[in-house]
Amino acid sequence: MTSLSTDLSTDPGPPPSMVERMTLIMDAFAGRSARLTLEDVARRTRLPRSTAHRILDQLVRLDWLDHTSSGYGLGRRALGLGGGGGGHGEIREAAAPLLHELQLNTGLVAHLAVLDGADVHYLDKAGGRSARSVPTRVGGRSPAHATALGRAILAWLAPERAHALVGDPGSLHQELHRIRQRRGLAFERGDCFPGVTSVAAAIRGPRGPLAAISLAGDSRAPLERVAPLVADAARQAARALAPAPEAPHRGRAPELRLLTTGRDRAR
Known part of the structure; x- marks a missing residue:
């Protein structure tokens, strides 16, 4: 397992490409149901908070992420891949x-x-x-x-x-x-x-x-x-x-049996 600690003297800083930054943010979501706050994303990606917020907004608009009161999560497009x-x-x-x-x-x-x-x-x-x-x-x-x-x-x-x-x-x-x-x-x-x-x-x-x-x-x-x-x-x-069990078929035959039973009782 790789240590998460980083030598700041050799830290290359945030990736310069927008695609790389978006990928970094998407990779921060470990699972389908993961929910992250803006602070969570900024901490995990080590992007400036303002940068993370701007990219998150773009990903939400494009349906790669969704945003609710509980935080950000994977959106329709991300969940549809594969x-x-x-x-x-x-x-x-x-x-x-x-x-x-x-x-x-x-x-x-x-x-x-x-x-x-x-x-x-x-x-x-x-x-x-x-x-x-x-x-x-x-x-x-x-x-x-x-x-x-x-x-x-x-x-x-x-x-x-x-x-x-x-x-x-x-x-x-x-x-x-x-x-x-x-x-x-x-x-x-x-x-x-x-x-x-x-x-x-x-x-x-x-x-x-x-x-x-x-x-x-x-x-x-x-x-x-x-x-x-x-x-x-x-x-x-x-x-x-598992598929739900089918309801019993109520066709003509059961109805006839009920009618016959009624006639038998009448006799």
Whole structure:
């Protein structure tokens, strides 16, 4: 993990390009539901307050951010990147409160991701003050086979599909088997990001895995202790996404049965 302290004697100062400054501000929002004040943005980006305010106003006007009484957050355009189709908006909406509950209860960094080819695509991240300790970002990608998120999803795919996506190394095949034996819990210790460990579980639908939720932290993170919380959050998200049961059909046949019963009683 990189230290946030900076030697002022070598500090290059704010980036000169407007595009770079806007990118710096967008990167300050660690997750879909993150809310930041103007002071938060200025502190995280190290931009002058007046500069940050001017750029924030422009991003709000262009729908990259929104602004409410609780602060600034990602807007319609930012949330739409990489999320068109596939029900990603619905998945994010179902999982967002669960991610924040996980983060608040554990102090670890919570993620939501979907499988996209051989990668996982991060849809959301809730990290609080710990967000910078895990080098992931909303909209970013990581190799599925190297992450707990990806392995949790791959474990519930048909073997031939998993093979087509990431190949069939013996060690991965054995790990996916172990994940299924652990009722879907996948662990990863420094395979994707050095010093970062995580535990994940898939959000499963009737036709297979839809996404996965994880908690991540440094090597001291109590993964075994928080694993049941991750599994429970994945189950809650799956229930929230399950289609509502159809109402019983009330056609002519039930009506006739009721009428017949009435005649029988009259006799």
